[in-house]
Amino acid sequence: MKKRPTILDVARQAGVSKSTVSLVLQNSSLVKPSTRTDVEKAMAELGYVYNRSAAGLRGAQSGLIGLIINDLRNPFFTEFAASAQMTFARAGYSTVVANTDEDPDIQSQVIASMIEHGVSAFVISPAYSDDDGAFNRIERAGIPTLQVLRKQDDRTDIFPFASHNYDTGGALATEHLIEKGCKKIAFVGGLKDRPITLERMSGYDSVMKANGLTPQAFFGRPSRAFGREIALEILKEHKDLEAAVCFSDLVALGMLSGFAEIGVQAGNYFKIVGFDDIEECSLAYPRLSSVRCDSALFGQNAAEAMLAWIVEGKRPPDSMRYNVELIKRQSSLGTS
Incomplete structure (x- = not known):
């Protein structure tokens, strides 16, 4: 008995991906007319019949x-x-x-x-x-x-x-800190060169440069432990820093803990903005400013x-x- 043609056979015959054939079968408007013609021609040549009831069982149902x-x-x-x-x-x-x-x-x-x-x-x-x-x-x-x-x-x-528009969030946070009089602002957290880190940092970086300020980054796993570690490091080795835009709220909350550990209250001596606005931001003390991503x-x-x-x-x-x-x-x- 001759093997019944499959969607993969149609894809090979038409020179397209399986997903493209699926889109044609779903009458998607995303498929170019010329591509649709090629797929339909391949289906006709192979004698392919779309089993819609079986597809429904595999799909939404x-x-x-x-x-x-x-x-x-x-x-x-x-x-x-x-x-x-x-x-x-x-x-x-x-x-x-x-x-x-x-x-x-x-x-x-x-x-x-x-x-x-x-x-x-x-x-x-x-x-x-x-x-x-x-x-x-x-x-x-x-x-x-x-x-x-x-x-x-x-x-x-x-x-x-x-x-989300992460670049906008980083820009809003940095502009706010500059408006509060800060010039030495660091970006803290996120693994270096990860796309998500670059996205969240991009707005910070562009605003700093637009205002003639020098960006400075401390990369690391976005955790409370890393935030605490950096807070302690800043107070020992980077005393000129005035503020931080953090990769995430977890990093920012860790920084709050690090400063509190040695008797420094964030918000006055050093300003911090987190990212995500998780529930704990409004419950911590001091309450944490954050980029809300809802x-x-x-x-x-x-x-x-x-x-x-x-x-x-x-x-x-x-x-x-x-x-x-x-x-x-x-x-x-x-x-x-």
Whole structure:
């Protein structure tokens, strides 16, 4: 018996990717007319018949979403994941949540396992990796996938990307500190040369240079421990520094602890602005100024975008960026 042609056979015949064939089958407006013609011609030549009922069972009707997070220990990502999961639940979808702990090998294992269990879609805040194998596996499986908060795979025509305007956030924080009279301002935290670090630092860097000031960075794992360590180092070896824009609130909260440990109250002697505006920012003392990224609303938006994709066939744009705002509190305004 002659083997029934598959979507992969059509892709090879037309000289396109499997995902492109899928988009044609979904009547997506994202496909160029010439490409659509090539795919339809290949289907006719091979005698390919699209089994829509089977595709539905594999897709939205399986009711299972894979939500993969790079660091669930960070309250910012936890709030995002909880909001996304609740949005999916209200729409009748179950969510499988996995924490990769910034480990690309674990990420690959989790993705492979979720594909085997028939997830309808992926929402992934990825661990960085030099290996595209995990995303290639998703592409071969033809599963709708949204990258969030970090972009691991540049093929946003296949894996759309959603995040915040981090460069704007860094600029707002730096402009605020300059308005408060600071000139010696450091950027603290984030692993050097990581795309997410460069994004969050870019606004700081451009504003410093535009004002004739010299940028200075202290790179490291974005944790409370690193923030505390840098606070102690600044007081010993960089006493000319007046303020810091931190990669994350965890780094900023660590700096608050470091200063408090030796009797220095941040906000007056040294000004600090965090990034993300997790709940603890408004509860710490001094209360922490921070760039608000509203992770709960972002989680809801990301889940709704994915639901529109798998239920209604409305694919998200290749790239989406959401606005941020600066919340000014005691750590930069002062406590008196």
